[in-house]
Amino acid sequence: MLHENVLMADIDVDQWRNAQALLLRSAKGCRRLVLIHEAGRVLKLRHTQALPVRGPVTVVEDPHQVAKDLYEANQDDVDFVVVMERDAVDSYFAQVQDAWTIEEDLDDYVRKTYAALESFPDGIVTYPGPARETLGLQWRLGASYDEIHAAVRAYVRPQSSVVLGVESDGVLWTSLVIDFDADLRVTSVTTADPSQMDIHGTSAELAERVAAWAEESGKAVSLALLLTHEAATAFLAAAGAQKSEILTKSLANGDALMSRGTASL
Template identity: 60%
Template sequence: MLHQDVLMADIDVDQWRNAQSLLLRSAKAARRLVVIHDQGTVVKFRHTAGAECTGKVDRVEDPHALAKELYEANKDTVDFVVVMERDAVDSYFAAVQDSWDIHEDLDVFVQRTYALMDRYADGIVTHPGPAREVLGLQWTTGASRDDVEAAAKALVPGGTTVVLGVHDGDSLWASLVLDLDEDHKVTSITTADPSLVDITGSREEVLDRLTGWQQSAGKTVSLSMVLDRAAADDYLSAPADQKGAVLTSLVGNGSATFRA
């Protein structure tokens, strides 16, 4: 779905940062207790903020049991525990590099980088939750990649543009503008550019300007949606099979604008 040569240009820092805060959860932002060992011998035992942690060990015998024990003992100060074996981590990154295919969609490659963690389930251990669902950047959209791709194919004609936004107060808070080719691959990602389009005003006014801005560049906007800030949280947290009903409710109560 994400073209291997996707263009990312003219991105507004604030719009992009806010969109990321809605759509992604970063493990780097979490409070983590990190244990690194070399075939059982612990070489690092440290909280990412330098906080003191209970249960320090010199050896790792059962990484899964240890991760759970450390989390239970320190859950007031950590969001998760990760126990990693050096050779397993090296092997994982080598496998990721070896798996790259320059011709495949970028999202296929990214999805595989997470799936490959399952090969090293004893060498890259997290608690609570498996490594593939904890580490890196995780979707917070309430939908899988396959769900998003299916929705795009069902709702967005190929060769058109999608405008998405979140409105807060009297201005646009976050936005994404996506161009899709005839094969429904995203070929361009950008945000609203406040130097080119006025992002202040009501939700409907802002959406009119965003749509007109893209149309003036020769784009065909086939789907556009702007939600109020609180409504965005409700929509994103809804399961994939309930998003349609949730969006209908949000439009009905005046907290979202949807055009297709």
């Protein structure tokens, strides 16, 4: 769904930072214990914030049990534990680098990099939760890739744009303006430009203003949706039918406004 050459330009730094905080969880931002070993011999065991490690380990026989034991002994100070065998890590990176082709959609390749972690079930181990759902950047969308793809096909016209925004305390806290090509692949991602539009106002004012700004920039907007920060957080945290219920309720009470598109989401 991501074009191999996605344009990312004219992005407002504050809005982009806020979007990442809302939509992504970074393993690098988590408190974690990292254990690296070579065929069972521990080479490194440390806390990423240099805190003392309870339950030191010198030999790894069962990496899954080691990860669990370390987490339970240090759970007040860590979000997760990762146990990595050095050769397995080298093999993982070689595998994902060899898998890349310039013609491939970026999201397909990224999904492969996470799926490849499952090829090393004993070599790259995390606790709690599997490595595929713990390491790197993880989406906070409350929906699967297939569900998002289906929503795009249902509500986005080919060769059009989607405008998404979040309002907080009378300010456009973040926005995303996403362009799609004829095959509904993302070709461009940007944010509303505060130098070209007023980002202060009520939710209703901001919803219309952002959509109008995108259209004045030459975009054909097929969907424009703005939510309050509270409503956006609740919507993203929900899953399945609950997500639709929250959006319907938010649209009804004014916590979400759709200035372009269909209300039957």
